[in-house]
Amino acid sequence: MTALLEARGLTKRFGGVAAVDGCSFAVPEGTVSALVGPNGSGKTTVFNLLTGYLRADAGSVWFAGRHVRRPEPTWLARSGLSRTFQQARVFPELTLVENLVVAIQQPWHALARRAVRRSEEARALSVLEEFGLGGHATARAATLSYGQKKLLEFAALLMGEPRLVLLDEPTAGVNPVMVEAMERHIRELHARGLTFLVVEHNMNLVMRLCDPVIVLDHGTKLAEGPPAVVQTDPRVLDAYLGA
């Protein structure tokens, strides 16, 4: 298995604190990889470095075999790497359909076209249907519940036909039914060939869903491997429970 995404020696300091410190790991193509670690271990910062929302002080990012010299969100999204945010981020004043259609990447000469073309609307509706949001298609996104916003954010990413999706705590703050729905969608999309990197605190979910599991502590990789192995690694137990 080749690595679809690779972090090599990523480092980010905020003042005197090294939030991410020489962090290296790889996300093999075709996996649902997990990035776990105690609070403050640097998971979200790693996400922000990988997706260009923060500039690394050192280290490099490799995506699909290419060295990404200056990771930049727009370019990465258009090359097939998309992410969600820890707090669901949607466009509240746009309708659900518009939220999805705006996520379809357009060439410059399409900017003058109708905002939502018929074919795009049909595609958006079928994705919304798949995510159980079909009944709200013309509602403003602001009217959705928090869990529904998370689903909408996830669904919108798919409109850009990504190869790799980074999910930042997809089940945080949503009810158990929604957790199941989220898990089902990840499994289905994985079966269709999508690769995932998931930051998640729900360990039961991680153990069921993810392989490999990458453990971060103090901004560096502590352990990596199949969930069963990582789970019994004494270093990991130390990091979580404190020794």
Add this chain to the structure above:
Amino acid sequence: MSRITPIGLLRAAVVLGAAIAYPLVITPDWLVNIGVFTLMYAGLATAWNLFSGYTGYISLGQAAFFGIGAYALAITFNHISIGNGYRPFYVLPLIGLAVGLASLPVAWVALRTRAMTFAIVTLMLLFIVQQLAFNLRSVTHGSQGVAVPQPSFSSNFDRPYYFAMLGILALGLLVTWYVRGSKLGLQLLAVREDEEKARGLGVRVTRAKLIAWGLHVGLTAMIGGVWGYYLFFIYPESAVDPLVMIGAVLMTFLGGRGTLWGPMIGALVLVPAQQWALTDFGATRLYLIAYALVFVVILLALPRGIVPSLRRA
């Protein structure tokens, strides 16, 4: 492009018909004069809204491009005969295009900032252009000002200017309508709602913002050109006047940001009121206090502006 609806067409036809009829029915010069200024502000507010209303980036530099448009027209026609007097109007699209394109590199730099910083950067742009107008004497004659050749319109002197302003306003409304219903418009709204998120989805946010910026500058420069020609004489203080832009911004807030008709409605309310205050209270500039009052009232009673409030009701 938005969908063309019968009600929308009717609305446009009624507004356009009324605007065309006004100077033909109402003949006193001073009333047509107020009409010219009303349309000028309606156009400026519509242009400002096209960029700031849809992207959420508050630009305070609009008057700079108004002034550049005015100077561009004045300087051009100091070298070229104005013929029968209509020629400057035909050159306006060229001025709009040139100023719009020329402003893009500056905007590209300014758009690296956000929110308040962007507002301040664009405000600085305004003062820089004003300083240049004062100091580039070989081009602008500094504080002496530039005279524009006078046309030979005999009777109904104000009418050609009225219709020129109306044409640009109509163009501005048409562009706004088209953009609003296009993919560009959708991307601009996404920028206004959550620009970082839009970037993460692969939206080329800078490109979208620059197109909206160029369009708003082009329209503004054309309006500035007509204004300069109307007044015959332009000075740095009057051509690059922060008050002109504050008026346009206020009208947009009053009518409703991010709406098609809002800025024009705001202008229809405020400009006649302002002209009345000017004539009744003269040079005391009491109207500025009235501006402040209007702004307070908008913030308290109509924070979203007239059009969105009506839509909700």
